[in-house]
Amino acid sequence: MRAGTLLFAAFSVCVALTAAYAAIELPAGPNRALVYGQCRTCHDLQYLKESAGITRDDWDQMLISMRQYGLRLSPDQRAKILDYLGTYLGPNPPPKTAASAPAAPAKVDGASVFKDQCTACHQENAQGVAGQFPPLAHNADLFLSADYPVRVVLFGLEGKIDVNGKTFDSAMPPLDVLSDQQIAAVVNYVRGHFGNDALAPKNMKPVDASVVAKLRPEKNTTAAHVHAYRQKIKGGG
C-alpha cells in the first residue's frame, strides 16, 4: 500500500514537473552546454529562443541585466556565453550543420564541468542556497547508490527532499546535454571534494562513462522518477 501511494505521488509530481521545464532546445554550437548550465537557474530557455535574432551587442546588454538579477559568471564563461548567443541566437546564425558533433575536449576535467554546470545554483563552494538549492558539500546522499547522482544529472530531480536535516523543494533540470565522460567526471569530482570523500563507502568505485551511457537511453525517465528512486533507496517517504 505504501509503495502504491508512492507511485501515485510520483505520477502526480511527474505531470507538474513536465510543466515546470519546457524541453526547449537551442541550436547546437560550441558552449551551448554552458548556456544550459548557467541560464536555467531562473528561467527556461524559451526566454533565449524568443529573443533570438537580437545583436551580439544586445546579448551583451542582456548579460548585464542578468547579472543584476543574480547571474555570476567568470570573465571566461561570460565571453563563451556571449560568443554562443551572439553567433547562434544572433541576427545571422550559421546554417545548421548536420550532426556537427562538437570536437570532444582533449581532457574532460570534472572541476571545470562543476564550475560551468553546477555552481549557478549549488554555488562555487557547493554549499547551495538556503531554502532554494541543496548543498552538494558534506552530502552523503551522493552515495545512495553507485549511479544515483548520475541519474540526477542526466534526468534532473524535482520534489521535496531532505538534505542534512534541511528540506528543499525545488526543481533541477536534466543536464543530458553533457557527454557521458563529462557526467562521470563531474560526479566523481563532487564525490571526491567538498568533504564528500570522507563519506564515501569503501566499496564504491568512481563511476565510469559506461555507467552514464547505459542509463542515457532511458528516454522516459523524468526528474520525478529520479525523485521516487531517491525516496525508495533512501528509505522513508
Added chain:
Amino acid sequence: MLDRSKRTRMSRRQFNALAGATGVALGASGVPGLALADDKPDSAAIIKGKEHGMIVHNAKLGVMETPLKDLRKHAITPKEILFNRLHYPHPGASAWQATTAAPPDALVKSWTIRFDGLVQRPRDLTIADLQKMGMEKRVSVIQCAGNGRSYYAAEKKVGGGQWKNGGMGNVEWEGVPLKPLLAELKMVPSADALWLTAEGWDHPATPEGSDFAKSYHMEDHALDHAILALKMNGEPIPAVHGGPVRLIIPGYFGNMNVKFLNNVLLMAHQSPSVFQSVGYRFPNFPVTPATFKANDYTIYNSRPTYGHVIKSVIFSPLPEDKPKPGNVTITGVAFNDGNAKITKVEVSTDGGKTWTDAVVKDGMSPWAWHHWSAKAKLGSGKHMLVSRATDALGRTQPINGLARWNPRGYEWNGADHVEVTV
C-alpha cells in the same frame, strides 16, 4: 488591531514551511500529453486553473498572454484567461503562486504587511486587519509594460518575451484605499519621507539578485486612487495574480502594482532595486538603437513605466475570423491612464488613408477599457484595419508606434494594425 509586539514579520523560510505544511503543490492539471519533447507545456499545466491554449512565453516563470479571440468574449477578464507574468521561479515550496486558486488559509492568516521607514511608529497589519476596514472597488485595465513588445521588431528586435497584444485584461479589484489607511496608521512620518516603496514577497533565486520593489512619489496623484487589494473579480486575489494582497494603482502598468505585498516603506529616496532604477523604465526623450542601450537607463534620463499610454486594440475582425464581403462591424477597446476621457476612436480599413469615427461606449471606470465599434463595407481582398484612440487632453496614438522604440520594448501604443483577407 495594530499591536506590533505580538506579531513578527514572517521570514521566507517560515513562509515556505507554512505553504508546504498546508499541502500546496504545483498544480498538476491531470491533462495528458504534456510530456511532449521539445514542446512547450500547455498553459493549463503551468498554472493550475488557466485555460488551455494561452500563448506561453516562459513556462518556468509562468509567463503567458491571452489570445485576443478569448479576451474579447468578456467585459471583465476572468482569472482563467488573464495574462500572467512572474519575475522569479516558483518551484516546490513557492508553488502556491502557480495556481488561480485563492492562497491557502494558513498563509493568509499569517500574512503581515510591515509599514516602516522614516516613521516614528512602524506598524504591522494582517489581512484580518485590512478586512475590517472599508473597502472600495476599482475596475482597471491591468497591462504588462511589455505588452506589444514584438511589434518593435519592425525597427529593431528587442530581447525578452515577444508579447503581442494579449498581455492585458479588464479587471475589478477591491481593497482598502491606501492614502486614508496611511493616515489612519498615524506612523508620524518624517518630512523627508517623500517616496513610498512597495515590496513583494517574491525573491530572486540567488541572494546576489535584486529584490523586486517599486517606488512612487508621495505626491503622485495616482496614489489617491490606490488600494491594497484583497479581491479580484469578486473573489480573493488568486495567488498567481498577487494574492493575498496586491497594491493596485488604477491605470498604472502591471509592474507598478506590486504582488504579494509585504512591505510598505516611507523613505527619502527611491528603492535601489534594479526593477526601479534600471528595469521597467522609459526614456525621457526619443532614442534610437544607436543612441540608447538597455542598461543606459538612470533615474535622471528616464521614468518608470507609470500610467498606460493611450491605446486601442482591434478585437474583431481578427485574421482568423475570415470576414465575408459586405457590411462588417469593427470592434475593439481603448483605454488610457484614466486622467482624461477617451473622446475619439478613429478606424480605417485602408491602412490609414481614410478614417471614420467609431462609436465609443463609456467604460466601467475612468481606468477601465472602453468598447468601441464602427461599421464598414469590405470588398474581397486584403484590408489593413487600423484603429487610433484620442483623449480629452489631446493625447493620441502614434500612427507609427516605432517612433517610441525603446531598448527594453515597453509601452507599445502604435495605432493598432490588423490585416484581414475578405
